[in-house]
Amino acid sequence: MLSITNLVKRYGKQNAVDDITFELGGGEVVGLLGPNGAGKSTTMKCIVGLLRKTSGEIIIGGHDHLSVAAKRLFSYIPETPYVYDLLTVREHxxxxxxxxxxxxxxxxxxxxxDLYELDDKADKLGRDLSKGMRQKVSICCALLPDPQVLFFDEPMIGLDPKAIKNTRQVFRDLKNQGKTILVSTHLIDSVESIADRIMILKSGKIIGNDTIANLKTQMMQSEASTLEDLFLELTKDEGN
Known part of the structure; x- marks a missing residue:
């Protein structure tokens, strides 16, 4: 459903995204991890067309990512939820x-x-919503069109524990329906139990792209080690 080939996003002489290539299939939940400044959000924004890529190819469902046909297939939940000040939750x-x-x-x-406990807030204006409620509205709006591909950039930030639990279940349900999900997050434990595969970015490059079990084998880590252990090992600076 998603094919990225030799994607580059350059700011001046610095490559924020440095020639990355990967694919996502239907029914797959992929966690996109990386330290601050690794290029996660930049990658997401290039895919959905909020940033103009420097070079490379992005194909969604067989269509160029900027085409109307592609945009009909996906939803994007940004790290900072944007809502319309003068629309109510229901009007969104x-x-x-x-x-x-x-x-x-x-x-x-x-x-x-009902799922995100917004029924009693349905007539509230966007400008009167807390960040957590804005995030819930953003997720609801993304799910409503029943997209084939979903891009979540830090979806758990600002959510209460029950909403986090419900969102994880939403991911599982979408996966069972054959949807494709790319989740960018700093909260490693939030994707460990739901991701089929992990991609780890560092300095704009993919340094790991596999199942958690396979990555542990590649890094010669024990099965008991956590995804956090694996992440810290892969992203540590040379000499540390």
Whole structure:
């Protein structure tokens, strides 16, 4: 569903994303990990078209990532949730339903409001929402069109424990439906139990791309070691 070939994003002489290539298939949850400044958010923004790539090819569902056909296939949840100040929570969902021509959307919208405990906030304006509630609205809007590919950039930031648990279950349900999910996060334990594969970025390059079990074998780490141990080992500076 997603194919990235030789992607480069350069700022001046610095490559924020440095010639990376990878693919994601249907029914796959992939965790994108990396230290601050590794290029995770830049990669995501290039894929969804918020940043113009310097070079390389990005294909979503067989279409160029900037085409309307590709944009119909995916949803993007940014690290900083953006909502419209003068739309209510329910009007956000109505707007998305109309934009994506979602039929019989009201029932699904209500289910999402119930899941994220937003029903009693449905008539609140966007400007009056806390960051956590904005994040919940952002996730609900992304799920409503039933996209084939979902890009989550730090989805758990600002969510309460119950919403985090529900979001993990949403990931599992989407995976079972054959959806493709790319999750960028600093919260390593939030993806350890749900990711089929882990990609680790460092200085704009992919330094690991495999299942957790295989990465542990490659790094000669024990099965008892955690994803956090593996991450710290892979991303440590030379000489440390």
């Amino acid at each position: 969902l109505q707007f998305i339903a109309q934009a994506y021509d979602v039929k019989d959307w009201k029932g699904k919208a209500q289910d999402l409001l």
